[in-house]
Amino acid sequence: MLKAKIFVQLKASVLDPQGKAVTNSLHHLGFDEVLETRISKYIEMTFADNDRARVTEQVEKICDSLLANPNTESYHFQLDYQE
């Protein structure tokens, strides 16, 4: 088996209103040292396949078609072997 560890993040140029809301809440709670918060998705996906090239291609297709919004988000991932 292979496990894909996928990060789907807003592009740096895109405002993150959820992160901004967390930063504001933290300031109200007294955490004044927090400058910025960016909230992203982290997805672990296991595949019944040990072929890295084939799984890489599948993960790219899955990110492009389902997990990431190409207008606002970018993604990167790594593959690890699993028992």
Place this chain on the structure above:
Amino acid sequence: MLKAKIFVQLKASVLDPQGKAVTNSLHHLGFDEVLETRISKYIEMTFADNDRARVTEQVEKICDSLLANPNTESYHFQLDYQE
């Protein structure tokens, strides 16, 4: 500045309905090799402080009080220096 890279994940024993829905969608789309999907939050938070011990303590308080649900989620993080 220090940047905290925080993972907030459902505990292994907790069902992930959003991940299950993604797995089902992928099977319908023909990605039959996908066995399981777990969806988590990945949060990057920058601090105007270079003291690792102090920021570690702050991140733990922030996770406990705001970012993670202690009943269903666990978290871990690392700190990196930023320019």
